[in-house]
Amino acid sequence: METISIRAPSVASSGTRIRRSVRTRLPAAFALLPTALVVLVVYIGCMLWTVRLSFTSSTLLPKLDWVGLAQYTRLFANDRFLTSASNIVIFGTLFISGCLIIGFLLAVFIDQNVRGEGLFRTVFLYPYSMSFVVTGVAWQWFLNPGLGLQKLVRDMGFESFTFDWLVNQRMAIYTIVIAGLWHGAGLTMAILLAGLRGIDSDLWKAARVDGIPTWRVYTSVVLPLLRPMVITATVLLATGVVKLYDLVVAMTLGGPGIATEVPAKFVMDHLFERNNIALGTAAATIMLITVVSILAPWIYVRYIRPQGRHA
Amino acid sequence: MRLKTRVSAYTLSIALVWSSGALAQQMKAEVLHWWTSAGESASVKVFADQFTKAGGTWVDNAIAGGANARTAGINRIVGGNPPTMMQFNTGKQFDELVSNDLVRDVDAQAKAGKWRELMPKPIVDATVRQGKFYAVPVNIHGQNWMFYNTKVFADAGLEPPKTFPELIASGEKLKAKGIIPLALGGQPTWEHNLFRAVMVGHGGADMFRQLYGTRKPDVVKNPKFKETVEIFGKMRGLVDPGSPGRNWNDATALVITNKAAMHFNGDWAKGEFIAAGQTAGKEYGCTVVGQEPKLVIGGDVFVFPQTKDKTALATQDKLIQVLTDPTSQVEFNKKKGSIPVRMDVDVSSMDVCAQKSHSILKDPANQVESMEILSPPNFSGAMQDAVTQFWNNPNMTADAFIEKIVNAMRDAG
Amino acid sequence: MSSVSVRDVTVAFEAVQVFDGLSLDIQEGEFIVLLGPSGCGKSTLLNAIAGLLDVAEGQIWINGKNVTWEEPKDRGIAMVFQSYALYPRMSVRENMSFGLKMARTPKPEIERRVARAAELLQITPLLDRRPDQLSGGQRQRVAIGRALVRDAAVFLFDEPLSNLDAKLRNELRVEIKRLHARLGKTTMVYVTHDQIEAMTLADRIVVMKEQKIQQIGTPDEIYHRPANLFVAGFVGSPQMNFIKGRIENTGEGLSFLSGERRLSLAGYQFAATPLPGREVVLGIRPEHLKISGAGTWPGFKVDIVEPMGADTVIWCSDGAGSVQVRIAGSRRPAPGESVTLHVDPTEVSLFAADSGERL
Amino acid sequence: MNAVVPQGRRPRHLTAGRIGIYAFLATAALFFLLPLWIMVVTSLKPMEEIRMGNILALPAAMTFEAWTKAWSSACTGLECNGISVGFWNSVRILVPSVILSIIVGAINGYALSFWRVRGANVMFGVLLLGAFIPYQVFLYPLVRIFSLTGIYNSLTCIVLVHVIFGLPTMTLLFRNYYAGLPIELFKAARIDGGGFWSIFLRVILPMSTPILVVATILQVTGIWNDFIFGLTFAGRQNLPMTVQLNNIVNSTQGERAYNVDMAATMLAALVPLVVYFVSGRWFVRGIAAGAVKG
Secondary structure, three states: OOOOOOOOOOOOOOHHHHHHHHHHHHHHHHHHHHHHHHHHHHHHHHHHHHHHHOOOOOOOOOOOOOOOOHHHHHHHOOHHHHHHHHHHHHHHHHHHHHHHHHHHHHHHHHOOOOOOHHHHHHHHHHHHHOOHHHHHHHHHHHHOOOOOHHHHHHHOOOOOOOOOHHHOOOOHHHHHHHHHHHHHHHHHHHHHHHHHHOOOHHHHHHHHHOOOOHHHHHHHHHHHHOHHHHHHHHHHHHHHHHHOOHHHHHHOOOOOOOOOOOHHHHHHHHHHHOOOHHHHHHHHHHHHHHHHHHHHHHHHHHHHOOOOOOO | OHHHHHHHHHHHHHHHHHHOOOHHHHHEEEEEEOOOOHHHHHHHHHHHHHHHHOOOEEEEEEOOOHHHHHHHHHHHHHOOOOOOEEEEEOOHHHHHHHHOOOEOOOHHHHHHHOHHHHOOHHHHHHHEEOOEEOOEEOEEEEOOEEEEEHHHHHHHOOOOOOOHHHHHHHHHHHHHOOOEEEOOOEOHHHHHHHHHHHHHHHHOHHHHHHHHHHOOHHHHHOHHHHHHHHHHHHHHHHEOOOOEOOOHHHHHHHHHOOOEEEEEEOHHHHHHHHHOOOOEOOOEEEEOOOOOOOEEEEOEEEEOEOOOOHHHHHHHHHHHHHHHOHHHHHHHHHHHOOEEOOOOOOOOOOOHHHHHHHHHHHOHHHEEEOHHHHOOHHHHHHHHHHHHHHHHOOOOOHHHHHHHHHHHHHHHO | OEEEEEEEEEEEEOOOEEEEEEEEEEEOOOEEEEEOOOOOOHHHHHHHHHOOOOOOEEEEEEOOEEOOOOOHHHHOEEEEOOOOOOOOOOOHHHHHHHHHHHOOOOHHHHHHHHHHHHHHHOOHHHOOOOHHHOOHHHHHHHHHHHHHOOOOOEEEEEOOOOOOOHHHHHHHHHHHHHHHHHHOOOEEEEEEOOHHHHHHHOOEEEEEEOOEEEEEEOHHHHHHOOOEHHHHHHOOOOOOEEEEEEEEEEOOEEEEEEOOEEEEOOOOOOOOOOOOOOEEEEEEOHHHEEEOOOOOEEEEEEEEEEEOOOEEEEEEEOOOOEEEEEEEOOOOOOOOOEEEEEEOHHHOEEEEOOOOEEO | OOOOOOOOOOOOOOOHHHHHHHHHHHHHHHHHHHHHHHHHHHHOOOHHHHHHOOOOOOOOOOOOHHHHHHHHHOOEOOEOOOOHHHHHHHHHHHHHHHHHHHHHHHHHHHHHHHOOOOOHHHHHHHHHHHOOOOOHHHHHHHHHHHHHHOOOOOHHHHHHHHHHHHHHHHHHHHHHHHHOOOHHHHHHHHHOOOOHHHHHHHHHHHHOHHHHHHHHHHHHHHHHHOOHHHHHHOOHHHOOHHHHHHHHHOOOOOOOOHHHHHHHHHHHOHHHHHHHHHHHHHHHHHHHHHHOOO
């Protein structure tokens, strides 16, 4: 009879073991090598380069002097940067939650065996394929009080109707959210719809037998099951939030005033238009630090700690 | 420097490829610029045709948006694969290319062509670094023009204003008649452009230079400065609520379609009037508002990236000849909406606005350097941020605005 | 010569789960079943034998060769998975010949082997179908067929029948047994949590719990002389009855005492003779309890009667606890009836109450 | 009295609920189509009409001139060939970029989910972080890197850039999809003697159709609509269509022809749109098949 005591895992290293591990995984390691190089040179390299430049006084061309935290002091005294930072929080929150809510509603409604499902789906998805360079202009026109919705409603006889968010400092950021929703809700819908289609049909039968109202099933049973899809959609949308630039440029150019400025635009303007590489990279570094501190724990728990599967 | 050897090795290999090609390719010039609209394309074609006539091959590389084009161009110059010539605006945009020895000096050609005598001093100063020409100016844009709708003014029984206080007074009258007094592209650039027009028109050329050039905070202590800022502040009431975010040409369209009376812009806005079939002096007029007309001028220049290749040098020399030739100057600027950079050419064939421009600039006292010439981009950028905040926030006081200007001066160093 | 030999093997999973210093010897031609509840480490052991996971320490020998660091394909093994693991885009034929192609076996040889295996498993008509066109039973046959063509010395089965319904499971079980007999010298290592499969198939059963081997023995040994409480409880259905009590020395030797009940242990083969007063658990299989007029333990009342066809399970209780009794034949007591139970001390098992080990 | 027994097909009830569903979907569809409507009507109007500012109204004098102009005669500097010149450039960039980035993503995803390579997950973590960093930050150093290696401003260069920046999404997509495949398939293939490449090519790849569709759609859309990379890295012989589009749309000082802008935008979006229409069903199915088991 065998009885075995449990010991702490020991790091054993015999020559043969290493040989087999290497021999078996060599092709895999080799296949990952180009990516590893890219990660090292491009991603990590560029990040470090960016961080380094933020401690210099570079203007048009990078130079490698050292001015300490001077750029950061300027950055945090800069109205526009502070507005950008708060704008991205507003936009991010509303855009992600809005896309998820609208996407979920669209997915649920499309999932009701409607006729012309394909048509609806395409209509909701097509904005994702359009570049913002000009669709931004279309939105700008539509939201402009003198041209679009407000004029239309007033022309119909409702003289007091006012919809001037686009030109209102306090509300302008929400028009960016509206156009953002238009662009991103369709993709969210597709992801959630995929999730809905994957739900076991027995669940529906069970809910019917129990006499649970449909909306209740969606909120209490289906929604929790869609968790992975919601996470994926959130991740995809979040990458868009951080990179938000084109939309703002096309619709408001950061205005009225600096009401709709966002960090990526701050970085872009300072790097390429204002010949202020140092301040631009300082802003980029702050963005980087923010993203890393929010995401690193999640990425670590989700992807790094569990070492793949055992094979 | 290793980068440099790299660069020249690369140019050399390209040169080898070229010289092995057909003879016609010997004078092949790749020109990088951001003149992409129909009117601009027509103007650049003048140079291209002249160059072709002179036996060269013009390879056109147009990239929309100055920032995009400059980024691409600078990347290529630094990356060792430069175009033969590249557009910049007058001003500090190419300073570091000069100090890093990446562009060629063209002082020999300038001396031969007497550029220093023939061109307005602000333009010369904007192009000369360490006593040498490093770029070829090709045109002069007036930035503080006011375009107005003649019919609207006639109907209202008003004369186009000569000063800014007058402008505000007539603006209020026009507003009462349901006309948009001032059409403005509500984007930071154009708001800032308007501010500069007020600054030079009301505050005067010296104040303008102090603000954008020397950037000493003392300037704001001048009571005239605050007065100017307040006038600018009052003009917030003269634009329509749809202004924010609007493109400048949509603002021009408001004047064209009789919806608005006045529009401040550079002389490039003529292109929109022309495209709508209107003629200067008839449907619309152009004027410079201010006690004495001071014209803020800037323009476009071309720089010539360094090369050791003899053929390439000859090509660049030929290009310089073409750019400064009097005939091509007139033809180019007719299409571009600007005026020739040489004050010695005959402008009688150009439109009334251009002629007005030319006559104003005849007196060197009326020539005012543009912000692009006076300020480094980080200061003009910071100013733009300040201006757009003030313009779009009716509750912001002139003093708060002035404080932001002082901060901008401090930050830009 | 032993066919498979696991020598002091340690497997470490990300420093979380440890499978430590385990040894096992399997003889050539033997049918070994690794039995245990899920998570007991039986599949881990199988995967280690197959070379599908790295062994941190120790060695694995197959057919006299140290294969610890060999690739799975070089170990002379074949494997059948619970989920069948058929390549979905390949036909049955391609599925079966994939491994041979990988090994660059000549074409005619591949065809010969596939044909033979298909015939053996009666899946010849299915050869050109795709896995998604097959029923569960057919898929499992194909999976076995894929293993068969490898002509391996050792077959590894990872719960191959768990995904099938009861009827198919029985059929295929018999077939696997027949296959083993027909293949002669092929060693089979079979992982399952189903004790019926274990009992019916195995030459020897390895019972595992919490990454440790609890007992290795023939089905009879496992059934009749379980090494500890866990094995005794895990094997057998209905479950073995357990009665807590203690050992006492009466005049005629050692006795088991639980409340009023007493059982003389004369004839019980002790592994180690316990001291009187020792707390123990008495294990009696339901079929070893007999209902008789003059029994050992009177005064049980019948609660529930479960007729199962060939035999009947009767639940009896006496206020202190309940036991299950399995009787053959059609004559059975009615619920509420009083019965007397008879226990044969040679047929019971005694376990130490503290360690659970057999006494 | 006879009880009424329902006969034949159950009548289709257009209940209040159904009407509500359709009303909601139709309203949503209107919202989504609105910008498209503005763009279509604008592209069909002459400029005089556009200056009048009735953006939602149907064109009074419909003309397709803007479309032909946008396609074949709008000017970018001296070249007046519309955006059609960039079309083939875009295709030349698109095809190798999409194929290569998908191949690399698939191999990465496969290696990450089936083979435990030391440090691979850390690499993947950094890659994921990279997905959140604005591209603009990379531009300058990348230009330096590429010009040092001598491939700056070439087709190779732009394709490489697309592959590099497609890495995070593609790797994530394939990794998650492969993580959803039964590991036993991989084990079986190992026992059958498959090595890294043969298992990938013969077992895993044939099972990847749904995720390949999703990856293709995402990459085609992303790469086709790219502007900044094309401009910065492609070199002037290879400028993609979006650069032409931007040249037409975004001139700073020149006059604007909105009708041409709108037509050009829709023309430029044709390729991804066609991909969407053709593969819409597959897209949802592909995502369902595990692309989102993140």
